[in-house]
Amino acid sequence: MTSIGKPRSRKDLGVSLLYMAPAIILFTLFTFLPFIRATFLSFFIVDRNTFAPAKFFGLGYYARIFNLGSTALGDEYLRSIGTSFSFALMTVPASIVAALALAVLACVKVKYIETFRTIFTTSVAISIASAGVIWALIFSPDVKVTAWILELLRIRSSSLLTDASTALPALAFMTVWTGLGFNFIIMLAGIQAIPRELYESGRIDGANGWKTFRHITLPLLSPTLLFLTIISTISCFLAFTQFKVMIDSVGPNKSTEVFVYAIFNTFWMENNYGFASAMSIVLFAVLLVLSMLQFRFDKKVHYQ
Numbered sequence: 001m002t003s004i005g006k007p008r009s010r011k012d013l014g015v016s017l018l019y020m021a022p023a024i025i026l027f028t029l030f031t032f033l034p035f036i037r038a039t040f041l042s043f044f045i046v047d048r049n050t051f052a053p054a055k056f057f058g059l060g061y062y063a064r065i066f067n068l069g070s071t072a073l074g075d076e077y078l079r080s081i082g083t084s085f086s087f088a089l090m091t092v093p094a095s096i097v098a099a100l101a102l103a104v105l106a107c108v109k110v111k112y113i114e115t116f117r118t119i120f121t122t123s124v125a126i127s128i129a130s131a132g133v134i135w136a137l138i139f140s141p142d143v144k145v146t147a148w149i150l151e152l153l154r155i156r157s158s159s160l161l162t163d164a165s166t167a168l169p170a171l172a173f174m175t176v177w178t179g180l181g182f183n184f185i186i187m188l189a190g191i192q193a194i195p196r197e198l199y200e201s202g203r204i205d206g207a208n209g210w211k212t213f214r215h216i217t218l219p220l221l222s223p224t225l226l227f228l229t230i231i232s233t234i235s236c237f238l239a240f241t242q243f244k245v246m247i248d249s250v251g252p253n254k255s256t257e258v259f260v261y262a263i264f265n266t267f268w269m270e271n272n273y274g275f276a277s278a279m280s281i282v283l284f285a286v287l288l289v290l291s292m293l294q295f296r297f298d299k300k301v302h303y304q
Contacts, residue, residue: 035284042278048271061278077279079254080262081286083168087258088236090172091179095232096225098176099183103191104213106184117188124181132245135174136161139246164252171242171256178242179235183228190224191217222301230294234287240264259283 017024042061044053062068065077106117123131139160141147146160155163160170194217202212218225240260243251250257250265263283267276 038277038280041274042281044274046273046277048273051273053274057274061275062282064275065279065282076254077259077262080257080259081282083254083256084237084258084260087168087172087175087239088233090169091175091236092229092232094172095176095179095183096228098180099187099228100221100225102180102184103187104217106188107191120184121181123178124185126178128178128241129245131174131178132242135170135177136246139170161246162252164255167247167251167256171246174242174246175236175239179232183232186224186228187221190221194220226294226297226301230291233290233294237283237287237290259286 041053043056043058045055045057046052047054067075067078102120106113106120126134137143139146141150141159150160153166155166160166198216198220199212202216207215237258238260239258243256243258243261244264247256250261259279260283263276263279266272266279
């Protein structure tokens with residue numbers, strides 16, 4: 001039996017690799033090789049004209065990012081990492097809660113609920129760049145609602161985007177709105193995948209709406225919640241377009257200088273390719289650690 005099984009398993013492996021070959025080639029060319037190249041360049045001072053390593057610099061760039069060995073450099077890059085964390089904390093929980101609330105609402109059996117489902121998903125059709133332009137106009141004080149909010153918050157500023165205390169929350173709010181359509185679709189699919197028999201059993205046992213949601217919907221929706229939490233966290237740390245379109249700078253008092261924007265400035269404005277590569281590797285490491293920490297909650301996830 002073993003001798004018969006081995007050739008078959010090898011054949012299946014060959015067929016599988018054949019089907020995966022296009023994806024493997026694309027990932028190799030556009031993900032793995034650039035990552036290896038960036039890791040290599042992060043240890044060198046790179047010539048600005050030839051993109052070739054000019055001088056070995058060791059861990060110097062990494063020490064600069066974490067402000068090690070010298071106080072003269074300041075904590076500029078550590079603050080940008082902190083700003084990215086703040087942006088993620090503002091965005092991820094709000095986007096998950098909003099998508100969950102809309103998905104639960106969309107499951108209510110009322111007339112024209114399909115229309116509301118369509119409305120909830122409209123943000124999927126709008127690119128982040130287009131949404132950035134729209135929300136930049138909305139945040140302008142020329143809009144009466146925005147002017148009222150500025151007056152209510154006692155903010156003496158020409159725009160929500162030009163005040164250090166409101167610029168990052170405004171960008172976070174826009175990001176929540178932009179990702180709401182996708183999160184809603186995934187959340188709704190997760191809720192609809194829960195067997196209806198469980199809800200019927202809960203009603204027979206006397207469970208009301210909240211108990212049903214707490215003990216049936218949330219536990220069985222935990223794989224979807226974990227998935228959305230991880231990808232939302234990653235997308236927040238990689239967010240760049242809205243910062244470029246709506247602010248196009250580090251923001252008031254550098255309040256919106258997230259780490260990705262710092263990488264952009266280092267690479268394109270300062271032409272410091274080795275340093276930008278080191279920053280990219282640090283960002284990869286941060287996302288890897290965060291993803292691993294979030295995957296530890298996999299033990300509490302209820303898979304059917």
